[in-house]
Amino acid sequence: MSRGAPVCQHHPACSSEVLGRPLVSPTLMEGPGSVLHRKHMRLVCSTMMQMSTCRPWPGWRSHSQRPCQPWKSVVPCVKGLGRMRMRRRKCSLACMKPLQVVLEAWRIGWEGCPPHTGHIPSPSTPVWKRCDLLPFLLLPLAAHYIQVLKCRQQCVLEIATKPGRISATEDFIPSHLDLLQFAYSQVGNQTLAAECAASYLLFYPTDEPMLEKMKEYRTELGEDTAVTARQSIQHYVQRSLMEKKLIYYAVEHLGETFNDPDLWTPDELIPENLKQKHREDQEKQKRETLDVEEREKRGPLPFEGIVVTMDSQQMNGTQRVVFDRVLTESECKDLLRLTKAAGEAGDGYRARRSPHTPHERFEGLTVLKAMQLAQNGDVEWRDAKLLLQASEKSRKIIESYFTPGKKLHFSFTHLVCRRAVDGEQEGRMDLSHPVHADNCLLDPEGQECWKEPPAYVYRDYSGILYLNDDFQGGGLFFTEMDSVTVTAEVRPKCGRLVAFSSGKENPHGVWAVSRGRRCAIALWYTHSQEHAEQDRVKAEELMEQRAAEQDQPGGDKHQGTDRRSRSSSAPRAPSRASKPAEQRQKPGVDREQHPTVLRARDEF
Ligand SMILES: O=C(O)CCC(=O)C(=O)O
Ligand SMILES: [Fe+2]
Structure with a gap:
């Protein structure tokens, strides 16, 4: 899944000399989180992803014309993972609101109910206060809880959506980590690069290229150096996996539906029947791609001479x-x-x-x-x-x-x-x-x-x-x-x-x-x-x-009415x-x- 040198592996900026040498002197880096450090990461990220802002069209050479200012660009890469976490948390809390209301109503409902069965409610007791009916509230409550979990799962889409956009960037958190590990390694900070690689592996534990990278980092840092994933990412993955488990259980047994926003969800979590559907969709897509390739080879043209x-x-x-x-x-x-x-x-x-x-x-x-x-x-x-x-x-x-x-x-x-x-054509750019x-x-x-x-x-x-x-x-x-x-x-x-x-x-x-x-x-x-x-x-x-x-x-x-009867050069009737x-x-x-x-x- 990892692209090793992410998004920009094929980007002109990556093959340019820019990434070959540090953009800012390493002495300006004063530890992770510092303003300078963030600026630096931002510079690297934007340089990798944003060179096009320096070259407004193909063939234009920036060095002879305008100075390149990629750091002025705003990209998701520059938003720290910390900020992402805050936004996700806020989103999760918002998801919990309706659940809190229901739980509160339920608690009030139970108040005063005797601990034993056989309680006979008086006919005037409102439905929501009838203790004998309360167990039946469990199902809607469970359904509600699942809604909350689903809502929380969608929070990742919120942080992965650029301002002004509707659709989210796919695989946002893992790609972000992938990008960061690459950026850190480019500026020579192998410790943080290794930390990002370890964090990435929590999403895709069997990703070959990243496992390879990890090996390299370990060798460079020394086998004794402990490399661990970021704690926040560990929590995130653990929690997300638990939520997914519950949701998929509900999908299998309660007839719920779920649009999983993540590509990294482990296969074993997905119920067999859903996997089957997923496989069928993939097959269909593959067939369509093949069809297109096939079609491209030939395709009878409906007119002669073309x-x-x-x-x-x-x-x-x-x-x-x-x-x-x-x-x-x-x-x-x-x-x-x-x-x-x-x-x-x-x-x-x-x-x-x-x-x-x-x-x-x-x-x-x-x-x-x-x-x-x-x-x-x-x-x-x-x-x-x-x-x-x-x-x-x-x-x-x-x-x-x-x-x-x-x-x-x-x-x-x-x-x-x-x-x-x-006029106005001289030196057009x-x-x-x-x-x-x-x-x-x-x-x-x-x-x-x-x-x-x-x-x-x-x-x-x-x-x-x-x-x-x-x-x-x-x-x-x-x-x-x-x-x-x-x-x-x-x-x-x-x-x-x-x-x-x-x-x-x-x-x-x-x-x-x-x-x-x-x-x-x-x-x-x-x-x-x-x-x-x-x-x-x-x-x-x-x-x-x-x-x-x-x-x-x-x-x-x-x-x-009849084009064949007359050529464009023939004289025209009024x-x-x-x-x-x-x-x-x-x-x-x-x-x-x-x-x-x-x-x-x-x-x-
Ligand atoms: O005129 C052309 O060659 C292309 C125009 C075009 O791409 C467009 O109008 O969307
Ligand atoms: Fe076009």
């Missing part, structure tokens, strides 16, 4: 792929024409024109907005329709490649352009789109990705269908969870579709667009029907309505869409169904 240019392996990651020839040059041209409307009437991004960087303008158009513009005669119907078709084609490709047989729904579709602002993951909140310091709001947690797959390459910069890149180690890059071009799973395995960003305008259709998909894009349904309705109108006698059959909207309304269709005011979306 090629897989790069797969996960070539992109040094999982669930990543690049397809080419998804669109023709002429289709790209048509869609680029549509993007002009995005610049004039588009919805930007969270209604902001420069959401990521002041050096670029961000222009966006949703499928519904495109249809409404077509309805108003501001854009060609055929172009708006092509947006629907191109995104549907991408959906089919991604579904058949990654999840054949499992329906992918649209979650959101956005035609987006990033345009370099005139920022990104067009900061490194992020699409369905979780990336936390590079903690090497976590929090699958919680405001992230779009229900998104399963992402796709970007590029329309052009006549701009400078603007490459898409993937990184490790640290957000700085680049693992793959994709150069946009017309008809190229990059697709990847939206989770933590695929952090990505976009290099600055320093000249020109970069346009693409950004696509997000979900397996969850309830999160299917409603705007798309409306857009399709508008499209169908339009087609129906054209089928009516006198309807114009030439406009925008747009029929420029008729007043009321005249285009299908009889009996309520216009109120199609809101004209669009919701601005924030997409990360």
